[in-house]
Amino acid sequence: MARNPRVVVIGQEPLQREETQKMLALSGFAVLGEAGYGIEAMSLARDTEPDVVVIAIEEPLIRALQTVEAMADLLPQSPIIGYSTIREPSAMRKAMLAGVKDYLAAPVKEEDLIASIHTVIAQEERRRARLSGEADEPVSAGTVVTVFGAKGG
Secondary structure: OOOOOEEEEEOOOHHHHHHHHHHHHHOOOEEEEEEOOOHHHHHHHHHHOOOEEEEEOOOOHHHHHHHHHHHHHHOOOOOEEEEEOOOOHHHHHHHHHHOEEEEEEOOOOHHHHHHHHHHHHHHHHHHHHHHHOOOOOOOOOOOOOOOOOOOOO
16 A cells, blocks of 8 residues: 555544544554544544544443444445453454454554554455455465376285
8 A cells, every 4th residue: 555544543432542543643644533433433434434443442342343343334445453451252252243353452552553554454455456356366286196006906
């Protein structure tokens, strides 16, 4: 991707959103805005069409997961990265099933978030290339030749 990735930040706590937004802006990302869960997040995403969505997945968990699902339906081409203080495997699994491509443990380190954004963008670009037929065909691992005698014994 030649330009700086465009990112929106979604979360329940305004202070947490602001900190994440500043971290991303200082790291060279084009932060298009921040919003809370629900309709506010959907409006922002629809208006800005970001390359990546970064969302805080906190209690109430159901609201966060509903926002993730709606975001994944609205912007199927934009990967979603979730971060949370909730470290239970069941919560992580629910987030992944809702549409999160990566799940980071909070407090998020700047280098982890940057690496995650670049990774999910690269995965999405490879997926698009495969779907459009532009991707290189996988290299053949080899050929199996079987030789056997026609006579027993």
